[in-house]
Amino acid sequence: MSNYPSNSIGFILLTHTKPPQIYRLINKLNSMFNYPLIVCHHDFSKCDLSVDALSKNVLLVRPHLQTEWANFALVEATVQALRLMYEVPHTPDWFVLLSGADYPIKTAKQILDDLTSNSYDAYIQHEKITYETYKYDDRPSILWQKNSYQRYCTKSFSFHYSKKSLAHLNLEISLEHPLLTKPFLPFSKKLACFSGSQWFCANSKAAKYIIDFHSKKNALTLYYSKLKYTDESYFQTVLANASHLKLQNDRRRYIDWSDGGCHPKTLLMEDLPNLLASSAHFARKFDIDIDSNILNELDKIIS
Numbered sequence: 001m002s003n004y005p006s007n008s009i010g011f012i013l014l015t016h017t018k019p020p021q022i023y024r025l026i027n028k029l030n031s032m033f034n035y036p037l038i039v040c041h042h043d044f045s046k047c048d049l050s051v052d053a054l055s056k057n058v059l060l061v062r063p064h065l066q067t068e069w070a071n072f073a074l075v076e077a078t079v080q081a082l083r084l085m086y087e088v089p090h091t092p093d094w095f096v097l098l099s100g101a102d103y104p105i106k107t108a109k110q111i112l113d114d115l116t117s118n119s120y121d122a123y124i125q126h127e128k129i130t131y132e133t134y135k136y137d138d139r140p141s142i143l144w145q146k147n148s149y150q151r152y153c154t155k156s157f158s159f160h161y162s163k164k165s166l167a168h169l170n171l172e173i174s175l176e177h178p179l180l181t182k183p184f185l186p187f188s189k190k191l192a193c194f195s196g197s198q199w200f201c202a203n204s205k206a207a208k209y210i211i212d213f214h215s216k217k218n219a220l221t222l223y224y225s226k227l228k229y230t231d232e233s234y235f236q237t238v239l240a241n242a243s244h245l246k247l248q249n250d251r252r253r254y255i256d257w258s259d260g261g262c263h264p265k266t267l268l269m270e271d272l273p274n275l276l277a278s279s280a281h282f283a284r285k286f287d288i289d290i291d292s293n294i295l296n297e298l299d300k301i302i303s
Helices: 019-033 074-084 108-116 131-136 138-152 204-215 219-224 234-240 269-277 293-302
Strands: 007-017 038-042 058-059 095-098 155-163 166-175 199-205 253-255 282-284
Touching: 007 019, 007 074, 007 108, 019 038, 019 293, 058 166, 074 095, 074 204, 074 234, 095 108, 095 204, 095 282, 131 138, 199 204, 204 253, 219 234, 269 293
Parallel strands: 007 038, 007 095, 038 058, 253 282
Antiparallel strands: 095 199, 155 166
């Protein structure tokens, strides 16, 4: 068991499936970090979760939100969990955002030493999204940045015209250049768009800034609430534009996208050497129904 006080670190869990895997992750975090504060947003509309099976250090966000992949509800669920975490008497110095498919791949000492020995307020992947990159950079490695510009920095209008004597007319106009999109977007020279991985960790200073920013019903929050894939841009944009915060452009997460597609590779025993060689604190995604042996092996290594 960790010698660190239980308020050194807390965990935000976004879960919706596979209760046995959720329990296993919680038990692992409890044994590693001495029963830290864990705030779980579980989408009970997807599957049930036995509240009686949870330890007392686990708080549930109530009522839960109905979450969908790439939907703004994921952002709202995260903020509600953060708000609950920082309302309690003994708030954690750091929090880590995890899904139920994540698992630690470093010891508690390695994770906490890494977080506390640097002057950063957050470890979050954040890349600036610009028109120049979108329009003129043809490198395959930045395709996701081009996709991000398309998602967050363009504005489309649809026109539908129908008359009995005429054929149906469907017309869509998409504005791309910043001079054309400026009246419709919240971004400016003082507020740039950023994008990156949904998963990050940050200290209480950054957490309280997120909570405060989100509560003010500002133009940025309103704009993102109407978009998809906002979990990969909203927190990045909020934190990266906060001049008083120091960010490390690293999510401290091992994720393998080599399979292509919208979801990362499910990690198996064959991936263990790469996990151990990584500087990441946590990895995703695991599936105990496909390969639980890799979690058993990690337990032996990091306990």
